[in-house]
Amino acid sequence: MNRPSSETESTRGASLPGTVYVVDDDAQVRRSIEQLGRSVGLEVSVFASADEFLKNNWDDVTGCLVTDVRMPGMNGLELQRRLADSAFPLPIVVITGFAEVPMAVQALKAGAFDFIQKPFRPQALVEVIQRAIELDKTRRMQRKQVSEIRERLKTLSPREREVLMLLVEGSTTKRIASRLSISLTTVDFHRNNILRKMEVDNPVELTRAVDLCELTGNKTR
Amino acid sequence: MVTVNALLIEDDAADRDRIALELRADHHSEFDLIVTTSLQRGMEYLESQEFDVVLLDLSLPDAHGLEAVLRMTQAWPDLAVVVLTGLDDKQTALAALKHGAQDYLSKEWLDGALLIRSLQYAIERKRIEVQLRQSEQRYRALVAAMTSIVWSTNADGQIQDEQTAWAEYTGQSSDQCDQFGWLESIHVEDRVSVTSFWQADSAHRVEREFLLRIWNASSNRYRRCVARVVPIIVDGREVSEWVGTLTDVEDAKQAEEALRRAERLASLGTLAAGIAHEINNPIVAAWTSAEAALNILDQPEATEMLSECLQNVVQSLLRCRDTVEGVLRFARHGEVEKRNRDVAGVIRQAIQELEHYAETHEQTLMWTNEEELPPVYGNDAQMQQVLVTLMRNSIEAGRAGDRVELATSTSTDSIQVTVTDRGHGMTLEEQQRAFDPFFTSRKEHGTGLGLSIAHGIMEGHGGSITLTSEGGEGTQVTAQFPLAMQATRDCDVTTKDS
Numbered sequence: 001m002n003r004p005s006s007e008t009e010s011t012r013g014a015s016l017p018g019t020v021y022v023v024d025d026d027a028q029v030r031r032s033i034e035q036l037g038r039s040v041g042l043e044v045s046v047f048a049s050a051d052e053f054l055k056n057n058w059d060d061v062t063g064c065l066v067t068d069v070r071m072p073g074m075n076g077l078e079l080q081r082r083l084a085d086s087a088f089p090l091p092i093v094v095i096t097g098f099a100e101v102p103m104a105v106q107a108l109k110a111g112a113f114d115f116i117q118k119p120f121r122p123q124a125l126v127e128v129i130q131r132a133i134e135l136d137k138t139r140r141m142q143r144k145q146v147s148e149i150r151e152r153l154k155t156l157s158p159r160e161r162e163v164l165m166l167l168v169e170g171s172t173t174k175r176i177a178s179r180l181s182i183s184l185t186t187v188d189f190h191r192n193n194i195l196r197k198m199e200v201d202n203p204v205e206l207t208r209a210v211d212l213c214e215l216t217g218n219k220t221r
Numbered sequence: 222m223v224t225v226n227a228l229l230i231e232d233d234a235a236d237r238d239r240i241a242l243e244l245r246a247d248h249h250s251e252f253d254l255i256v257t258t259s260l261q262r263g264m265e266y267l268e269s270q271e272f273d274v275v276l277l278d279l280s281l282p283d284a285h286g287l288e289a290v291l292r293m294t295q296a297w298p299d300l301a302v303v304v305l306t307g308l309d310d311k312q313t314a315l316a317a318l319k320h321g322a323q324d325y326l327s328k329e330w331l332d333g334a335l336l337i338r339s340l341q342y343a344i345e346r347k348r349i350e351v352q353l354r355q356s357e358q359r360y361r362a363l364v365a366a367m368t369s370i371v372w373s374t375n376a377d378g379q380i381q382d383e384q385t386a387w388a389e390y391t392g393q394s395s396d397q398c399d400q401f402g403w404l405e406s407i408h409v410e411d412r413v414s415v416t417s418f419w420q421a422d423s424a425h426r427v428e429r430e431f432l433l434r435i436w437n438a439s440s441n442r443y444r445r446c447v448a449r450v451v452p453i454i455v456d457g458r459e460v461s462e463w464v465g466t467l468t469d470v471e472d473a474k475q476a477e478e479a480l481r482r483a484e485r486l487a488s489l490g491t492l493a494a495g496i497a498h499e500i501n502n503p504i505v506a507a508w509t510s511a512e513a514a515l516n517i518l519d520q521p522e523a524t525e526m527l528s529e530c531l532q533n534v535v536q537s538l539l540r541c542r543d544t545v546e547g548v549l550r551f552a553r554h555g556e557v558e559k560r561n562r563d564v565a566g567v568i569r570q571a572i573q574e575l576e577h578y579a580e581t582h583e584q585t586l587m588w589t590n591e592e593e594l595p596p597v598y599g600n601d602a603q604m605q606q607v608l609v610t611l612m613r614n615s616i617e618a619g620r621a622g623d624r625v626e627l628a629t630s631t632s633t634d635s636i637q638v639t640v641t642d643r644g645h646g647m648t649l650e651e652q653q654r655a656f657d658p659f660f661t662s663r664k665e666h667g668t669g670l671g672l673s674i675a676h677g678i679m680e681g682h683g684g685s686i687t688l689t690s691e692g693g694e695g696t697q698v699t700a701q702f703p704l705a706m707q708a709t710r711d712c713d714v715t716t717k718d719s
Contacts, residue, residue, distance in 0.1 A: 026502045028537050032509035035530045039516035097498055118501045122512035 018133040019043040019063035023053045023079065025071040033066065036122050050074035054082060062140060064132035066093045069103050077103065080110050091132040149213045152198050163190040168207050226271060227340065229256045230263035231278040231305065236328055240276065243333040260284040260292065267297060273344050274301045279313055286313050287320060294321030301347035303339055323347055370467040376460045378419035392438025408434035408443050423460065428452065435467065444471035495659035499544045499669065507537035547670035561596040561705040562604065564636055568627065571608035578613065583621035586612060589628045594636055598705040603678045610671040611640040611698050618644025618696060635684065636702045643695040652690055
């Protein structure tokens with residue numbers, strides 16, 4: 001069969017785990033995005049207005065939100081603002097109309113993941129949804145890792161924490177011993193305990209885990 | 222009684238007394254007479270006070286004959302002067318009249334009534350003369366102040382006098398303008414209308430306005446001018462000459478055209494953006510659903526979803542078609558044939574057309590005060606389209622069980638058709654945008670062109686369409702159709718009969 005767009009081959013059948021929330025006031029557009037999403041194995045929930053979406057509880061599962069910008073009542077940008085205020089975790093993809101580049105720019109500045117302009121290629125929408133879900137996945141994984149690392153950090157004794165800070169700064173065993181006025185064997189003893197408790201093999205991995213915690217910690221909304 | 226200030230300049234004592242006596246004897250006017258014996262003294266009096274009339278003897282010691290008249294009329298052009306002459310002095314008397322005296326009286330034939338009448342007439346004539354002169358001065362100032370060119374021709378349209386303004390504008394010399402030479406300055410395509418005007422029977426020639434391209438010497442090209450000709454009629458019958466103005470309207474026309482062009486472009490731009498916006502949604506929907514269908518084509522269990530996808534494709538494409546049709550109707554509603562129409566019949570047809578539609582919405586449609594109505598001048602199909610649009614909107618705004626009411630009323634010059642619903646009503650913003658092309662409160666129904674087309678049709682009919690609404694309380698829309706004019710009504714009847 002002669003397929004009009006070969007790109008679809010890659011996504012067809014390959015089920016994309018994830019949920020897409022769709023907010024669009026145009027019933028036919030809404031329905032079509034629902035059908036497209038389901039055809040590539042996504043869970044899709046549709047809403048006819050921003051208010052309807054805000055009133056409903058969404059599950060905190062891997063996914064993304066796709067919203068039209070131009071809608072009667074609350075428009076897409078306003079919805080995006082409201083969601084940002086309530087620490088909405090999912091990436092947001094904004095659909096803009098013909099010649100609405102300024103709105104797209106506004107959406108991106110307000111933290112939208114991406115925008116797509118009507119009339120879009122359906123495959124382009126699938127791709128942007130895919131990327132948004134990938135991002136969400138990565139973010140979720142990171143969030144999980146961070147919380148695990150935080151849990152592990154809690155198991156450390158005060159002395160072990162002191163040693164950890166110096167290890168992360170890149171200090172040698174000798175230097176740590178002199179800084180804390182303890183013997184080299186004691187440092188080694190602490191060090192091994194820390195690596196075991198933090199579930200890492202060496203100081204390099206330890207540093208990376210702590211950094212991840214710091215970085216995402218700073219970025220927390 | 223009116224007081225007349227008169228100055229008598231007469232050196233003969235007997236004449237002086239006689240005239241003074243006659244004037245004093247008049248019972249209709251009171252003459253305040255000052256008498257003096259020389260022109261010099263008379264002039265001094267005139268310097269110091271105002272006189273209505275001067276009686277001037279033509280044989281004074283210090284000025285003889287015409288000289289006295291000339292000195293007097295030159296110094297006081299607005300003064301009424303009556304000269305007194307001897308019997309043998311008729312020639313001088315006539316010359317005096319030519320030089321501005323109002324009348325002459327022969328001292329030999331002087332009688333009271335004649336004297337009084339002559340003075341009064343002199344005063345009156347002078348007053349009119351002054352008025353005329355002032356009006357002519359005003360006229361000349363007006364002509365000078367006018368940017369238009371003023372010209373004149375004889376009764377047949379030939380230029381005979383020198384036409385300075387015309388010559389300056391067109392660059393034609395007076396020889397070139399002579400007789401019908403001036404026609405050469407008119408663009409050859411426009412000349413016909415002018416020549417046929419002058420060739421036509423003079424009896425049918427009346428005041429008229431032409432828009433002509435006239436050669437302009439200074440800009441070296443033709444410029445559009447409005448030429449206006451007015452006949453000067455003497456004795457209430459005969460045309461003695463034609464005067465006209467020529468006003469250069471090229472700049473005004475160009476500005477007007479530029480504005481119209483800009484407006485057209487602006488409305489085209491608005492329309493194009495509207496079409497793009499309206500069509501993009503169904504295109505996206507059709508394309509996306511089609512793609513979804515292709516994605517699941519080989520999944521045996523997906524038949525139901527496949528059918529949903531294809532239905533969405535079809536619905537979306539129908540929406541595209543409706544938009545395109547709407548745009549075409551919108552663009553087409555320009556020229557239609559209009560006749561005197563029975564509006565009641567049009568209303569009944571419109572109601573009939575929508576009865577089924579109302580039923581499917583579980584609503585009723587009714588004309589609350591069904592009556593016969595005077596004819597309106599319009600196009601059946603278009604008027605019906607307006608009414609159908611209004612009623613359909615009302616049905617769509619309403620809920621099951623609602624009743625959409627149509628009411629009519631007649632005023633001196635129009636018929637009002639009001640459609641009222643008890644539906645969801647409109648916000649102020651919606652009301653303001655209701656007539657904008659593509660504005661709709663229901664994105665997936667309709668094109669948003671219905672009301673703007675109706676608005677256009679009503680404007681084309683010389684009528685109007687207005688809307689009032691209370692949010693949640695329903696909406697009332699009134700279409701106002703102008704009544705057929707009495708004249709065209711009669712006219713229509715005769716064409717039907719014949």
